[in-house]
Amino acid sequence: MANERMRPAISVLLLLNFFMYLILALIGGWAINKAIDHGFIIGQELQLPAHFKPIFFPIGNFATGFFVVFAVIAGVVGAASAISGFNHMRFWNYDSLQPAATTGLIAWFLTLLAMGLACKEINLEGRNAKLRTMEAFTIILSVTQFLYIAAIHGGNERMNRM
Template sequence: MAGEETKGVASILMFLNLCMYAIVCAIGGWAVNDAIERGFVIGPGLVLPANFSPVFFPMGNAATGFFVIFSLIAGVVGAASILAGINHLRSWNAETLPSAASPALVAWTLTLLAMGFACKEIEQHGRNACLRTMEAFTIILSVTQLLYIAAIHGAAGVAPPRR
């Protein structure tokens, strides 16, 4: 019975994380598109300024570029890890656990990296509402992804039913 309860928790966390990763990717995609459209343009024969950064974003602060890029990477890997976890959710046994746990762990570490840049961006101030939303989702995802990893490990100790 405990295995079925853990399976229910894992499925709820899986759906929640998939939705949040999709939101992070959508906001991150908007930020990258805005940076490309409003970015620094230099004409032929002109030199780059001394303080030019290749990760320049016209909104936010100095940490915004790194935060958005790593959040996008974490969002894509996180969504892929959820899709890989669907197979484990269907089987719910110890044999399918490694194929679900490995990408989930990679997604969690990338989410932690993005969360670190989110904390740096919060510390430096000067960001808009969309970036604050993305920061909040990234910080929340760092916790819910860890809970998801713990929940999918719930099947590891559950013996298959006897027939």
């Protein structure tokens, strides 16, 4: 567990990550809603278009659907990991460290997955400002979530002696 000097830094990272994950999930929810409202409607007598994507998004490019889905999942899990981190900040003991560290790692791995899809989407071009915001938040969150994980794992020499 991190020593007492790291608590303010961890608190700032937790607040930053929580609100950024929340914004990521909200923009992703908007994109999913737009895709549902403006998606394909295929009747029994109609055939699929030639370039049909299984996850169709009328905005963005071919990687948008996958990026948005994984970004929303990362956003929800990341917000949950921040809540677990707030619980760890409240109790600040070894038993509260384990759930905070585990959910933090899972959120970071999902964020890295979404970041890889964001990089693919950036490479393909053709996206709007809200998708660019999601991409930027995903890339920033991959760094800040790593810093949070490193901060709560750093300095656990006191716990090893117990």
